[in-house]
Structures are given as structure tokens and as C-alpha cells.
Amino acid sequence: MMNDATLRKIDLNLLLAFSVLMQERNVSRAAERLLLGQPGLSAALRRLRETLDDELFVRVGRGLQPTPRALAIAPAIEDALSGIERAIRPPTAFDPASWAGEFRVGMCDNLESAFFGPLVARLRLMAPGARLIGVAFDKRDAGRLLDEGAYDFSVSVHDDPASWHIRAPLFDQASVCIYDPVQIGLTAPLGFKDFAAAAHVTVSFEGNTSSNVDIALARTGHRRQVVATVPRFSALPTVLRAMPAIATIPESIARCMAQLHGLTVCEPPLDLPPEPVTMLYRRVDRTDSRAVWFRRLFVEIVAEALEASGCRMGVSNAACCFDQVSLAEAV
Structure with a gap:
């Protein structure tokens, strides 16, 4: 387990400065790589020396010579920085053609009849290693089933969502x-x-x-x-x-x-207001590349299926950009 008290004493930028100094063994070149002035790098080195209670680098001629302590800790610091860089690196784009796994969607049987067939047919072309699972549900349990991981999203006339869910409009159902x-x-x-x-x-x-x-x-x-x-x-x-x-x-x-x-x-001979069909998914999945790809694909399938069947309603413009809500709005 990490020692929080020890880590609070160190600044990640100081470890980056240490790593670059170990590689360059020269203050001027290290400062240039770190986009710092030499006084700034000298101040960082001073803080490192105080924190680790070791001189770390000794000036020899125009270069720097690391102390035994610096040489001992350098590999671990390099590994740690590399691990952090990998962790915060932007995720790779989802590749449906090479992905093998399940897509799960919750719908009642009226929506399944309209959209499930075209959806699975498109998935067979774009993600041949994937499997589509349709989950029957009562919309009163939509939020609970979503939290339990029963499906990636549900499609229904949903009630107001919880704060940790996102309800995106799809179309008005006549x-x-x-x-x-x-x-x-x-x-x-x-x-x-x-x-x-x-x-x-x-x-x-x-x-x-x-x-x-x-x-x-x-x-x-x-x-x-x-x-x-x-x-x-x-x-x-x-x-x-x-x-x-x-x-x-x-x-x-x-x-x-x-x-x-x-x-x-x-058409019925009386006025019946249309009902808004929406997609409900977890806020934590908002930017997940696999989930975003699946939601976008479903929106496309809905638009094509409604047009092919001659339905009067069209897919909501809001649905086409539902996965591009700003981070500020998502908080």
C-alpha cells in the first residue's frame, strides 16, 4: 500500500526534473527540455535535495555526476513516470472489427421488433466478433438494471433520470x-x-x-x-x-x-400526443469509446429503420450529438 504521508512531500514535477537531469547530465539542456529557465531548474533541484536528503548531482566540469543515491533510485523513478504517462495517455479509438465481446441493449418488444433485427445485421458486418444481447425490461426498473450492468443502455419512454444517468432523446413516438x-x-x-x-x-x-x-x-x-x-x-x-x-x-x-x-x-380519429422515446445510459460511460460507438450505431439504425418503414417521426437532432455533452455539463 502507498505511503500517503511520504508522497505528499514530493511534487511530480520534481521527479520529472530528476529524470531529465539523469538523462542529460547538463543543467542547460535539461532546462530547455523542461521548458524552464536555469534558475527554475536549480530551485527544483534544491527542493529535491532537501526532500531526499542527498546532493543527488555534483557538478563536474560542465556536466553533472549523479550520486550513488541518485543512481539507485533512477530506475524506479523512470518506471514510475513511464507508468503514469501510459495511464494518462488518451485511449486508443475503439475498433469494432477486432473486438470480441457483448453489446447489451434493454428494450420492450415493440422497439425490439422495429430495431433489433437491423441492429444485429449491422453489427455482423461491422463487428463480426461481437454478440448482441437483447434484455427485456420494465421501464420502472430501467435505472436499477442499468446500474447492475444488465445492458449498455435502454430504449424506452423513460421517466426523469437519476443524476448519475444520462437520458438522450431519440424520437417522438406517435x-x-x-x-x-x-x-x-x-x-x-x-x-x-x-x-x-x-x-x-x-x-x-x-x-x-x-x-x-x-x-x-x-x-x-x-x-x-x-x-x-x-x-x-x-x-x-x-x-x-x-x-x-x-x-x-x-x-x-x-x-x-x-x-x-x-x-x-x-391515424386515430382523435388527438393523441406523441411520447418521447429516449436512450438511458450511465454517466460514467459517457466518453468510453466502445460505448460511444455502440450508441452512435444505434442512433443510425433507428433513423434508417424509421425511414424504411414509412414512420412519420424522425430521429431527434439532439440524439445525434448526445455523446458530445461538455464536461462542465456532465458534472
Whole structure:
């Protein structure tokens, strides 16, 4: 264990001056390398001599001759300075092509359906030695799971983050209606009366039947008939194809479902404010080169996937520069 009391007596700059003097054996050349005047270097040498209680260097002609004590401690000081220089050297850039390890992302199944496939496909091209792990989670546990290292970041409609987390905007998630036109016998766009009178299926991890749709309907004096609630979006297409019903869900997953299952998507006949989808990650990972590369890649995938699916929302400009927050703002 380090002796703090001993180290407090020494200035790192004095050890650097000692190292350069050992190499040059000349005050003028050493002062030039250290960007010091000779009086400044002489003062540093005087402090070294007082601290170590040894003359350290003796002037012989125009040069300096180290004492036995100086020769004895020189290798250890050189190793220590080299170690410090390596420790504070800027990290090398992350190389995905040569990296073998895991990337982990937390998402619920609606976002997984929209983004997980394109993300893993891109990773196979750019980081062939890597593995992508998708972690299912409830957004109420997002912060705890993040702190426990369950994933690199989560993507959801997050609540206000803790001070040691960063919440970066990705896109505003609109809600749309989706149904089987064969079952329900309606054509888009849906009218308000048809929408309010239809049977509805909701998606809720907790089993809740009420949502922002019911709040918006209540403002108009109407209620809808919720006939079923499923805990995952993946169960929704088979339900809609089995019965005449409407679901109102995020547009990103609705577009995927429509393409895969022949369902119809249309805008709801009432005003539903979009929800902000954000990325949550640890502040300590803000400048880590591997984490930064992965976050940037995910932002690119989101932008491309939303555009390809025809979604109306675009990736937030803030998300594209989320990893460039100033250090002052990060404190």
C-alpha cells in the first residue's frame, strides 16, 4: 500500500526534473527540455535535495555526476513516470472489427421488433466478433438494471433520470390504429364513431386496460370497449386476425406488424400526443469509446429503420450529438 504521508512531500514535477537531469547530465539542456529557465531548474533541484536528503548531482566540469543515491533510485523513478504517462495517455479509438465481446441493449418488444433485427445485421458486418444481447425490461426498473450492468443502455419512454444517468432523446413516438380489414370491415381513415364503437385490444405489461386513448376519449364524453389486453406486442397480430377489433399502438411496431401480417394502419380519429422515446445510459460511460460507438450505431439504425418503414417521426437532432455533452455539463 502507498505511503500517503511520504508522497505528499514530493511534487511530480520534481521527479520529472530528476529524470531529465539523469538523462542529460547538463543543467542547460535539461532546462530547455523542461521548458524552464536555469534558475527554475536549480530551485527544483534544491527542493529535491532537501526532500531526499542527498546532493543527488555534483557538478563536474560542465556536466553533472549523479550520486550513488541518485543512481539507485533512477530506475524506479523512470518506471514510475513511464507508468503514469501510459495511464494518462488518451485511449486508443475503439475498433469494432477486432473486438470480441457483448453489446447489451434493454428494450420492450415493440422497439425490439422495429430495431433489433437491423441492429444485429449491422453489427455482423461491422463487428463480426461481437454478440448482441437483447434484455427485456420494465421501464420502472430501467435505472436499477442499468446500474447492475444488465445492458449498455435502454430504449424506452423513460421517466426523469437519476443524476448519475444520462437520458438522450431519440424520437417522438406517435400512436396509430391497426386492424385486420377482413375482420373488421372498415376502410381507412377510421371515423370517430366507428372507432369509439369498435372492440379494442390493448397491450399492457402490468395488465392495465386504461391508457392515453381512454383519457383522450373521456375528454369527448366517450368510452371504448376493451375486450382483451395482452402483455406483449408480439401477441397482438394473431388476436387482430382472429376477431373484429382495433388496437392503438406505437407507429414503429404497427408498421412492422402491417407488413408481416397484412394488417391496416391508419391515424386515430382523435388527438393523441406523441411520447418521447429516449436512450438511458450511465454517466460514467459517457466518453468510453466502445460505448460511444455502440450508441452512435444505434442512433443510425433507428433513423434508417424509421425511414424504411414509412414512420412519420424522425430521429431527434439532439440524439445525434448526445455523446458530445461538455464536461462542465456532465458534472
